[in-house]
Amino acid sequence: MKKILLLATGGTIASRETAHGLRPALSGEDMRTAIGAADAAIEVIDLLSLDSTNIAPSHWQMIARRVADVRTDYDGFIITHGTDTMAYTAAALYYMLENIDRPVVITGAQRPLGRDGSDAEQNLRLAYEAACSGFAGVCVAFGGRFIHGNAAKKMYSLADDAFRSIGRAEVDLSAPSAPSAPFRLHDALDERVAVIRLYPGMKPITIDAHIASGYRGIILEGYGCGSVPGDDAEESFLPSLDRARTRACTVVLTTQCIYDGADLSHYEVGVRAAQLGALAGGSLPIEALYARLMQRLAETPEGETVKSLK
Numbered sequence: 001m002k003k004i005l006l007l008a009t010g011g012t013i014a015s016r017e018t019a020h021g022l023r024p025a026l027s028g029e030d031m032r033t034a035i036g037a038a039d040a041a042i043e044v045i046d047l048l049s050l051d052s053t054n055i056a057p058s059h060w061q062m063i064a065r066r067v068a069d070v071r072t073d074y075d076g077f078i079i080t081h082g083t084d085t086m087a088y089t090a091a092a093l094y095y096m097l098e099n100i101d102r103p104v105v106i107t108g109a110q111r112p113l114g115r116d117g118s119d120a121e122q123n124l125r126l127a128y129e130a131a132c133s134g135f136a137g138v139c140v141a142f143g144g145r146f147i148h149g150n151a152a153k154k155m156y157s158l159a160d161d162a163f164r165s166i167g168r169a170e171v172d173l174s175a176p177s178a179p180s181a182p183f184r185l186h187d188a189l190d191e192r193v194a195v196i197r198l199y200p201g202m203k204p205i206t207i208d209a210h211i212a213s214g215y216r217g218i219i220l221e222g223y224g225c226g227s228v229p230g231d232d233a234e235e236s237f238l239p240s241l242d243r244a245r246t247r248a249c250t251v252v253l254t255t256q257c258i259y260d261g262a263d264l265s266h267y268e269v270g271v272r273a274a275q276l277g278a279l280a281g282g283s284l285p286i287e288a289l290y291a292r293l294m295q296r297l298a299e300t301p302e303g304e305t306v307k308s309l310k
């Protein structure tokens with residue numbers, strides 16, 4: 001019999017209607033009952049009871065440490081979580097639970113458990129299927145899909161099939177996986193990271209203002225392949241990127257496009273930025289880039305920039 005640990009953190013799946021709208025109220029025990037699996041021993045911990053809007057990096061660390069502490073006591077883990085920041089938490093756990101050798105599955109719902117037509121039970125059973133499988137790693141189970149933890153993105157605010165896998169194929173549960181290196185809890189994060197979205201007319205001083213405020217990392221959501229305005233623009237971003245480098249602030253250029261990722265070698269405006277030390281976000285969605293850069297910065301000495309997000 002498989003032994004599963006369910007960690008409840010809140011979200012719509014656990015919510016009840018109040019005079020001020022939905023708010024988490026249900027327990028992990030309610031989730032366990034909904035899974036209704038007779039062939040597994042599911043233990044439950046009520047870790048948090050938060051709308052995922054209120055989840056912060058310290059909560060990612062709390063979840064990761066909890067899983068790491070009891071990793072070998074269970075065959076798999078289910079984390080119930082709000083959908084709005086689920087992709088961020090999934091990415092953070094993906095990188096923090098490095099080489100985890102069993103399934104860590106995050107799920108939630110668009111409508112509360114117990115409400116007519118709710119997707120909650122279906123998603124809980126999907127998560128249970130993944131948690132009992134031979135998959136090794138962190139994934140999101142939602143709307144009939146299994147998505148690697150560093151590839152999930154919420155694409156619809158309300159639809160059941162809300163998530164898509166960005167930049168890599170969905171998880172194939174029929175192909176058991178095994179990590180090639182020992183497990184490591186990699187939970188240090190440097191929160192001095194800002195995500196900035198580029199728009200026509202944006203002033204490059206925005207970058208300098210963040211550097212002056214003490215940010216060690218900036219993820220700039222540029223256009224197309226990750227481009228930012230260069231020498232032909234009214235106001236070039238290149239001098240600000242140069243200042244970022246000399247002041248040991250790591251700049252990652254990614255794209256506002258959902259698919260195909262950022263590749264700075266494609267256009268002159270990207271090549272010039274890369275020459276000034278900007279890293280390309282590649283095919284990682286912004287949620288994964290954010291968690292990864294925080295983690296990379298935590299292991300990079302103060303006064304140095306991150307050399308790679310790999």
Ligand SMILES: NC(=O)C[C@H](N)C(=O)O
Pocket residue numbers: 010011012013050051052053081082083084085108109110111
């Ligand atoms: N569907 C949901 O779970 C949305 C909710 N606001 C949350 O993220 O907690």
